[in-house]
Amino acid sequence: MRILLTNDDGINAPGLKVLEDIARAFSDDIWVVAPAEEQSGAGHSLTITKPLRLRKHDERRYSVTGTPSDAVIMAVRHLMKDCPPDIILSGVNRGANLADDVTYSGTVSAAMEGAISGFSSIAFSQVYASEGMGDSVPFACAQGWGEKVLRPLLALPASQRRLININFPAMEPDAVKGVKVARQGFHEADRTKVITGTDPRGYDYYWYVLGHSKSTQAGTDLEAIAEGYVSVTPLHFDLTHHSAMATIANAYDGKENQPERLNASLDPLP
DSSP states (O other): OEEEEEOSSOTTOHHHHHHHHHHTTTOSEEEEEEESSOOTTOTTOOOOSSOOOEEEEETTEEEESSOHHHHHHHIIIIITTTSOOSEEEEEEEESOOOGGGGGTOHHHHHHHHHHHTTOOEEEEEEOOSSTTOGGGOOOHHHHHHHHHHHHHHHTSOOOTTOEEEEEEOSSOGGGOOEEEEOBOOOOOTTOEEEEEEEOTTSOEEEEEEEOOOOOOOTTBHHHHHHTTEEEEEEEOOOOOOGGGHHHHHHHTTTGGGOHHHHHHTTSOOO
């Protein structure tokens, strides 16, 4: 099995080493292609206004001066185009990627890019207990449960574009209750705070803080983590709101045949 590893915390992140240890329980054919620097919060962005640089660190180990999605594209469309991976693993992220934070997450977006490119892809994130932990975030839970949670997924029938998001709770491995498959939850709308500071030249600056969520909606990844489980959430990148299709279509019913009326409604008032 050929496994491609990537992340959004950068090529030197400790979580990437944890993921490599997990992957080596299943294969010796490991490729690493990750951003050169931390790209947390980059989401599913691509670098299209400037060139990318590729650096080879070792055999089958590279960094890219771009986003997590750039790293995956560089891997599967350039470096590994003649020897594609069987699966793509992203992480282990320093911090949670739960609920609607998956839309910001470079870790999840790297896996999503892999799925869009036709590869089964899995994102891994380690929740931590308090803000300001920096590089002291413990990965013991991911280390203890990574192989356990990955093995059943690798045993599933092969499927292109499978996308799975995994989060490890902030606790010692022995305290984890097990694995729970859960739907994506939603954070409180006011969870994001804006901190204001002043730089040495006297100008204000602003910093976003994504606080820990208090939401524990039933059946969600948030609840699973709060209860001490490893959360496993199947995702997909079809953003169509299917249940709203009929309602939106009805709003336009018949109006497509009345262009004069639509144009008239855009005229300024006399």
